[in-house]
Amino acid sequence: MFESQLVLIISLLFGTSMLSLLSEKLRISYPIILVIAGLGISLIPAMPRINLSPDIVFIIFLPPLLYSAAWHTSWKDFWNNRWPISMLALGLVIFTATGVAFVSNAIIPDFSLAFGFLLGGIISPPDAVAATSVLQGIRIPKRIVTILEGESLVNDASSLIVFRFALATVFTGTFTLWKAETDFLLVSGGGILVGLAIAHIVYAVHRFLPTTPSVDTAISLISPYLMYLIAEHFETSGVLSVVSGGLFLSFRSQDIYSYNSRLQVQSVWDTLVFLLNGVVFILIGLQLPDIVKGIGSYYLPEVIGYSVIISLVTIFIRILWVFPGAYIPRLLSKKIRQRETKPGWKQVFIVAWSGMRGVVSLASALSIPLTLTDGSGFPHRDLILFITFVVILFTLVLQGLTLPFVIRLLNIKAEDNEQEQELGIQYQISNAALGFIDAEYTEEVNNIEAFAQMRARYSRLAESADKKLEAEAKEKMFGFIPAYRKFLLQLVHVQRDELKKMRTEAKYSDELLRRKERELDLEEARLRK
Structure with a gap:
């Protein structure tokens, strides 16, 4: 039994690697290839069924993926774009959940608003990996990438909180707005505090104890799980705990890692994140047989119709929110106009079109209990799961495949000041090295050829950068x-x-x-x- 499971896991990892190579060859984002491949594999009659447990997603996959995303996010850029990120990660999640709730209540028989908000909370957050992998290798303005990455760090937490409230409403039959708002603040704030507290402990260990590169790597792998599990134990947001802790440690990484630790940690994390991302997307595709089997009591064409309508609604709601959200705050706040450059409609449309859903939505749907408190079956569970799967597939394939084409069609290009900034950095660090050599090693430079050559090298670097800048x-x-x-x-x-x-x-x-x-x-x- 154990051997067969081990062979299955190794096969998934190997298949993920090979399919990623295929995605490179076809120049298609690898999440799309992996989901489609998972669908194809699931249709093979002799293929063993793999059930994706929500606990595996939330405990095994989510913490390291969130931590890695937070680690590679600039805190400075995140803070400078805090308003658009908040509008997407908080406002859009609630707006999407509300829109989906009313639409699903209107078109699906016996589907109450409570179930609508439950479905809306599940499918409201776009997937971080899908967006960044689709945009990888495409030169677009840095601000777009920052906003999409920042949104993906926070929206999982807000959508899961909406999901919890909707689930509680289904069980109790009551909803109190002031209590929901208070719980939202407590869950969010508590998660951030837990993440920062653990991050400070990890920082102290790295900073003041004699660690090695291997120990540093091990601690960095353990940290997101500690942040997530401890936060969830205290019934706060594990997602925000990991995000806040990851952002803090990323900001202080230069203080806690030596050069060899940085190289080793980065290499290990690159491999781990690649495998986790790949496996998670291929597992989404493999869920098709069980999901289709679960809707046996429904009329399949009708359910597909509901799913496509709700998929289109989620895309339309995002576009409907993003454009006013990009311009109305500028009209109302002078500080925003002074702090942020006015976005062009093309850039805003790219943000609006980057709404691919992913594994968090599927895990949330799978985590719906099988029964109510009285022992009866949970109403519409299989229907919600099927709609979630279709929304993921619909947005991932439609928007994921067309996003690079849309970027080319709109002729969106990255800023051209990256090389200039690189030259500016080279100029400053070369001058710093020259200042140190002249202050501490004047005699050696005058008498030893090796020292003189090194000074001449930095002098040439500074002079070359200066000439290019001018x-x-x-x-x-x-x-x-x-x-x-x-x-x-x-x-x-x-x-x-x-x-x-x-x-x-x-x-x-x-x-x-x-x-x-x-x-x-x-x-x-x-x-x-």
């Missing part, structure tokens, strides 16, 4: 940088080829050759970044 023809300057980077990459490849020859000659130590090869790997990674 150049009048920016197009020419930016045209130079890709050619220069290509030149440096060619030098790395030449050196790596020479190392291969040295290894066959058996003239030098393998350890020294591996060390030099790692230096070249880091240099190539820096250049390609």
